[in-house]
Amino acid sequence: MGSREAKNALFDAFAAVAKALGSGRRAEIVDILAQGERSVDELAREIGQTVANTSQHLQQLLRAGLVDTRRDGNRIYYSLSGPAVSRLWAAVRQVAAGHAARLEEVAAAYLGDRSGMTVLTRPELSERLQAGDVVVVDVRPDAEFRSGHIAGALSLPVRELEKRLDELPAGRTVVAYCRGPFCVFADDAVRTLQRYGIPAARLEEGYPEWAAAGLPVEVHRPGAVPG
Amino acid sequence: MGSREAKNALFDAFAAVAKALGSGRRAEIVDILAQGERSVDELAREIGQTVANTSQHLQQLLRAGLVDTRRDGNRIYYSLSGPAVSRLWAAVRQVAAGHAARLEEVAAAYLGDRSGMTVLTRPELSERLQAGDVVVVDVRPDAEFRSGHIAGALSLPVRELEKRLDELPAGRTVVAYCRGPFCVFADDAVRTLQRYGIPAARLEEGYPEWAAAGLPVEVHRPGAVPG
DNA sequence: CTGCTATTCAAGATATTAATTGAATAGTGG
DNA sequence: CCACTATTCAATTAATATCTTGAATAGCAG
Structure with missing residues (x-):
């Protein structure tokens, strides 16, 4: 029929x-x-x-x-x-994440060892940003930073991070973020910072999730170092 | 590498x-x-x-x-x-619906002509339910009705609809719903009711979307005819 | 154990897909 | 018009997916 x-x-x-x-x-x-x-x-x-x-x-x-x-x-x-x-892409990742078995080992192989790395969730970062005791660093390539970033974030692409450490204000924990939960940039950045003895953590997710949640963002203006 | x-x-x-x-x-x-x-x-x-x-x-x-x-x-x-x-499945349908070109003709071929059919959105039905001027009819197979349905809905599977028209309270518009936006049951039901001169409309989406939206549902108890 | 039902597995024909290579097209700047 | 760049198209190969058919397995009823 x-x-x-x-x-x-x-x-x-x-x-x-x-x-x-x-x-x-x-x-x-x-x-x-x-x-x-x-x-x-x-x-x-x-x-x-x-x-x-x-x-x-x-x-x-x-x-x-x-x-x-x-x-x-x-x-x-x-x-x-x-x-x-x-939203579709996020839904795919979420289902994949729920089916932990295979994904976790694959993710670990790509992202590396995350033991000893602090991971902040979106609301945690939101709260600590208001408290003002952290510096948020966007470690994506500059073009992506310019097309939109978390309000108040400093642009410091991973590839230049080591040369530009002096741009980080001393005495505050650095929170790095990048493209999303399965992006290596933030992981690499946190490990680099820790090697220099700088307290660092990564945001669990990335810029798209932050923006989608309606949290404050800035477009096309380099963020000034707050404080 | x-x-x-x-x-x-x-x-x-x-x-x-x-x-x-x-x-x-x-x-x-x-x-x-x-x-x-x-x-x-x-x-x-x-x-x-x-x-x-x-x-x-x-x-x-x-x-x-x-x-x-x-x-x-x-x-x-x-x-x-x-x-x-x-959520993943809903996201897929939504993206497909946005790419109207191909989907609309395919959907029309399956669902049939919808001109002359009133389609209520979730909030519209919600409102009219409170006003009490409609009868909501679940036209899915009985097993699905029993595993969960819109609160106050009457079970009247499409296949039995024509034989059981007398169970419908007279003088109120019937709103039929089924599995989802691309399910034929509600469309068929509305056309059948209209053939008998009974004012009818379909809910745009289906039971899963209603439940996911946190709107009132009932489980495993046949809904009594309200009023 | 035997027969019965529901489900899964295995093998094969056909069709689809990903990646490679090399050529074709559309736009830019001289 | 010509040379140049960015992108797309076309042809090929190797790998995969779908559906069909028929056999194998697991649990139930006697």
Whole structure:
């Protein structure tokens, strides 16, 4: 009967959305785009794939409606097509996190040893920011900081962290954050700071989650060192 | 370098969750399980597949951590592994709905013509329930009604609707609801009622969304006809 | 134990997908 | 127009997924 075919078509249409996220490389692309728009070759470099391959993955995301494009000169910038996609990505991570078995070991292999690292949740950081006893440091690349960051945060990309330690106000705990709960930047930063004897912790999640929660952010203005 | 491999493994682990939903048949299974647990052959019948094939799909959902199993006698009951999975499924539908192009025609082919059908949103129904000028009818199969329904709803499965029209209190608009926004039951019910000259509308979403929103529900007690 | 039911496993045909390579297209600047 | 860059397209290979069929397993009823 035709109703079964129509029903199949309907659920196939839903499944197409999930399928688009069903490749590690495309998932990584979505994770990066959650920080802001990127050109094809920026993405290709970040995910460690050829430009041709990256382009094909992007076409699939486009066909599934997860991303939009914008042309600027002869570059094409891709971005998430809306907040529903961020929520979808967050839901995927959450389900994956709940199915701890496999994920934890894989995450540990990538993020490294987190024993001896303090991890602050969003409300904890929020509270300590008001108390004023911490410095919040955004350790993502500068471009991402400029496209939006936690209000009052200092930009200190991991790659430059070691050279610019003197920009940190002395005597206060540093809280590093980056792209999200499974981003290495903050972990690397905390370990570096601890090596220099500077008390440091990381924010459990990243900028997109902070912004999505409606907590205070700033756009396009470098944060001054508070105090 | 090993970090790239570890990163790939991490994102592959996330992607595995999405991939599990990346087949129309598995998506349909998840949609059904959102109403409550089911045995393998109930599911097989509902999705129109062989038991063997359905079992394999279920194994995949199990491996990805989307479902749990429970044995009762020689039947095995599958259910969603937690609310995070419902949220994931809702997020998928929402992204698909946003990418209107393809979905709308597919949905129309399955659900039929909705012109001339009033569709109430959750808050609208909530309000009219308090005003008391509508009868809410749950048109899902009885088992689903028993495992949870909107508080005060009357159970009147679509398949029996035409025979049991006399159970409807006269003079009030009937609001039918079922499994979710893309479930045909409510659409069919509204069209049937309208054929008999009974004023009817459907709830835009279904029981899972109502319950997830924290609105009043009842479990395992048939709703009395209010008034 | 035997027969029965529900579920899972295994093997094979067909179709889809990811990554690679090399060529084609669209825009920029001279 | 030409050279150059960024992106997409097309063809190939290797790996995976779906569905089908038929057999194997696990628990229940006698």
